[in-house]
Amino acid sequence: MTTQFGGLLREWRETRKLSQLDLGLSANVSARHISFLETGRARPSRAMVLNLGTVLDVPRGSRNALLHAAGFAPSYRARGLDDxxxxxxxxxxxxxxxxxxxxxxxxxxxxxxxxxxxxxxxxxxxxxxxxxxxxxxxxxxxxxxxxxxxxxxxxxxxxxxxxxxxxxxxxxxxxxxxxxxxxxxxxxxxxxxxxxxxxxxxxxxxxxxxxxxxxxxxxxxxxxxxxxxxxxxxxxxxxxxxxxxxxxxxxxxxxxx
CATH class of the missing domain: 3.30.450 (Beta-Lactamase)
Structure with a gap:
């Protein structure tokens, strides 16, 4: 069954018009592993989520959403100019x-x-x-x-x-x-x-x-x-x-x- 993370990953991959093979090659993993991540047969590490977010050029706020969907704490925050x-x-x-x-x-x-x-x-x-x-x-x-x-x-x-x-x-x-x-x-x-x-x-x-x-x-x-x-x-x-x-x-x- 597709996990929340897997669904988000597939949406971003399709938005960027990449095949599972294209994404796998860019992220240095197999297309099979990308398929397993999207269907929920494999769970990503935090490093993998961040790697895929970078490869897919996902905006920082949406990378937090990917991390949350995979069960991890967010990496990015918004600061004020007076910070x-x-x-x-x-x-x-x-x-x-x-x-x-x-x-x-x-x-x-x-x-x-x-x-x-x-x-x-x-x-x-x-x-x-x-x-x-x-x-x-x-x-x-x-x-x-x-x-x-x-x-x-x-x-x-x-x-x-x-x-x-x-x-x-x-x-x-x-x-x-x-x-x-x-x-x-x-x-x-x-x-x-x-x-x-x-x-x-x-x-x-x-x-x-x-x-x-x-x-x-x-x-x-x-x-x-x-x-x-x-x-x-x-x-x-x-x-x-x-x-x-x-x-x-x-x-x-x-x-x-």
Whole structure:
């Protein structure tokens, strides 16, 4: 009879589109052993659970679930930014955000809540009545001033929907992200496929800021060796000007702040 652990293992293996042989080769065990683990004919050691979690790229919180299902205590926990162990992380985060000035940058959690933002990001977000602690994706899908001031919203909405689908898939499924992706797809409308023809190297987001339009694109950073549950899901978004006019506006705003 399939154990709770075996069922979870099979779900993650299928989510990652691996056969039992593929997973066995990557985890340095036989496909037969993987089969026995999934059906409950064999019980994993703690080391085996952690090994399989690593091979399957299971998020830290879900690795705890695998450990619990196999009868072991959790290995990962979530710490606050004020935790003493997080001091080096906090310093690194501050450094990245501050050094990105005069351009906007902010850190987001797995559900797009703004964890921290630099001065320029705070300035721009304040124009939309948003700030640290706000949920960025909800602000976008709920018809806020943010989405209303994005000139190429259908195009941006479709790209964001694809990104949310990818993030949900990495997490092994996330109902919240899938719901937000569906809302974004609906808002994008039927004209979006014509816009996404691959003719541009990047698709910038064009924000209206008063009488000015800021054209921005983003890059993303993560803590690659994070073992903390929350930290492993954080993303640091660095926004860059997509044209010279935007660069000049941001530099002028920063000089006057």
């Amino acid at each position: 003493a162990e997080m001091a080096p992380v906090t310093a690194a985060l501050d450094w990245m955000l501050e050094r990105h000035m005069p351009y906007p940058a902010f850190a987001l959690d797995r559900h797009w809540t703004i964890v921290q933002a630099n001065e320029m990001a705070q300035m721009l977000l304040a124009q939309m009545r948003l700030g640290e602690g706000a949920n960025l994706i909800e602000a976008l899908v709920e018809g806020s001033a943010l989405s209303a001031n994005i000139e190429n919203w259908p195009e941006v909405a479709q790209h964001l929907a694809q990104r949310l689908h990818s993030e949900a898939a990495h997490l092994g499924g996330d109902a919240y992200l899938e719901k937000m992706a569906a809302k974004l797809t609906a808002q994008a409308g039927c004209a979006t496929p014509d816009l996404m023809n691959g003719s541009q190297a990047i698709v910038p987001t064009r924000y209206r800021l008063g009488e000015t339009t800021l054209s921005l694109f983003s890059t993303m950073s993560q803590f690659s060796n994070a073992e903390d549950i929350a930290l492993a899901d954080w993303r640091i978004e660095h926004l860059f000007p997509a044209d010279e006019a935007t660069r000049q506006v941001l530099e002028t705003l920063a000089a006057g702040s």
